[in-house]
Amino acid sequence: MLKPYPKYKETPALWLNSIPNHWESHKIRELFVERSEKVSDKDYSPLSVSKAGVVPQIATVAKTNNGDNRKLVIKGDFVINSRSDRRGSSGISNYDGSVSLINIVLKPRSFVNGRYMHYLLKSHYFIEEFYRNGRGIVADLWTTRYTEMKSIYLPVPSIEEQDQIVRFLDWKLAKINKLIQAKKKQIALLTEYRKATIDNVIMYGINPHANRKESGVIWLGEIPSHWSVMKLKRICRINASITSQLEKYSLEDYVVFLPMENISSDGKIDCCEKRKLKDVRNGFSSFAKNDVIVAKITPCFENGKGACLDTLETNIGFGTTELIVLRANEKVLPRYLYMITQLQQFRIEGANVMTGSAGQKRVPSSFISNFELGIPSIAEQSEILEYLDNRLAKFDKLYETLNREIELLTEYRIRLISDVVTGKVDVRDIEIPEYEGDSDETIDGEIDDNIVLEEEGGEMEVE
Template sequence: MITTKIKYKATGLKWISEIPEHWELKRLGGLFDERNETVSENDFNPLSVTMQGIVPQLESAAKTMHVDNRKKVCIGDFAINSRSDRRGSGGLSALEGSVSIVNTVLKPSAYYLPEYTHFLLTNKLFQDEYYAKGKGIVADMWSTRFSEMKTIFLPVPPKAEQDEIVQYIKAQEEKINLFIQKKQRFIELLKEQRQTIITNAITKGVDDNTKTKNSRVEWLGNVPEHWKIVRLKFLGESFIGLTYSPIDLVDKDEGTFVLRSSNIQNGKFTTDDNVYVNKEIPEKLILKKGDILLCSRNGSAELIGKNILIDEESEGNWFGAFMTVFRSDLNYYLYYFFNSNVFKSQTALFATSTINQLTNGILSNLTIAFPENIDEQKRIIEHIKTETATIDTAIAKADREIELIREYKEAMIAEAVMGKRK
């Protein structure tokens, strides 16, 4: 890394006020050519442009009948999603294939090293400037075309410095990623501890002196003698969500928000990846406070069964066909059953040769042991809340530390590609 003091010059630009004196400043259109070749996904494998880069098409990606109207991507191209609601989705492609026409594809530039291109065009400062050039009806649905993108000024450092910057960023990323991995492992251990507390409480109760009996259910083992053993279908009802096709998908202001698996993250309701449909929706598919919403179909077996307890924030929404609701007067207690090792141990029942799924039949026939006495249920719930409170605080703290280090990483990359390494 260069240790001599760097002199800077003003650019007259808001998004990048100054660059090293010996660097050039050029418009993007003079540095990159657009690749605008229309191809079919039957000839070029479909790819998704995500915040993690260019990857084989995701199962969750909205499909279209227009398979012949896609953009070609070659290895080494840079692709970016032009829609502002997909901000941050882009990267250098290590794959050849095709992407949706909402993406802009740039050919490799003779002015830049490939990895420097990736860091330059995915950093937050450039992303903000890129989407600010866009046009649209509402702020969260703007699109930036290449004709607008090419007017953006970019710094052009000598290639030797580009390589130095890339190596610096990669070295810093390695340290940051290691920190994140350790924190994520710590969170996993805390979650395992939390699940153990929940599992013990909903299978053994909170009174150590309670007599037990053999439940005659392998995954339950011995349970308190006075508890009732019953299938879930006798405690409530379950039903799958709305079935819709790609032609039903519309923009936010034209349709109804439908919850999917991606709207459940770490046991909480999120709105980071939303889908809207224009279709008549049955009244029974409106979520009610106290419902338990579960992911019931997914390509990943690990995601089957993840769930949330519907609260004031999430009630009133609808949910998609790969989701299932369980509705019962006992849901505030049963919620902990669905978040216990007892429930998770049944994931083998969800796997099929085609797709992992928790069918209504499987769900309804799962066996649970529980106390019929409401006061005892409340004591168990309070015990779980008390015993897991410290764990939840520690998880939240570790999550926040990961969030902060990611923000630092973002700022570090932005400064480095602009010639402001410390």
């Protein structure tokens, strides 16, 4: 177990109670030089600043029209996003390039280890102090400028101790990263097995001894002989109206509103957002309780976004226009209809017939209308759903366990970095063995799913 240093002293750093007795305190301006040279992204490749650090700008990033007015970044510079809604987006750059003006670019002076500063300035304690020194009207518009940042005091050990801290953290984080990646692989395997379970049961039933017949659907093959092959338009209505239900509501009544972010890929919906009927009755998708919704736009369709609305908190609702709404008739249970939309073949075939430009492709409702599958009786659908519920509950329990373990490892990683770089624990005499792994992935976590250009947005040991 890691131990504290023998002696501590007070520090002018307001965000720290104390530092080891032999460490120094220096203002940021004494440790870095601000780099403010303006360049064009035609001459210097655009970089994105995310929680994963400084990375080449990815293809899906929101583009700026101000490419000739960017800040120069040289390999080894530390870059931090100044805006509070991008908290933790920072890191040492491994690239020459350019970043948007909302970022602060710092060149480390020769007597500091850039990697030590990388760990220190990405630590939880510093991130909170950095934004505390900013200003703004509301939290998500809070900005910290270099003029406010430069007077923050940092704890600075000797260069030799900085080097040892970096070696220690690189070693420990490589091990933590390896554990996290192993658990993520387990989750990926579980996800594939879950999909295969749904496919097998919905396409072929739960009785392996049932008599079979050719379905006549090329990709489907044989199905139970007592099932009927039908197109979905025979068992549900596509984008059915809610006009009759509207008569029971006044324009001032609140109804559930589902933006895309409140619809998951595992069938869950978040009903927390409610709006007055008068504000949503025009210009949005409409649906009723027990309808099935399918996201039609890429990549939401391919990712399986959709749900059976049996848990909708109001009898009618509205949401993003990027939905196709299915209403089950007497031949299918709503939840069984939802499971059909979760078939991998349904997603593959739908993706193949999408129309529209890149990034804006959509599945036509005609695809869903004409999708063919073997359909059992209502009674057998109910048996299949009960069987699936039991099987999927076991998957969900395993998911919960693995995600909790990843959460604990991530919390430990954050705490370890902060404790080591601020001198709460002493790693000077720890011998670092040879090891395999990459610490960088664990310093910063995953690359942001929705990365954008921000134009003026108990002890736990790892043995």
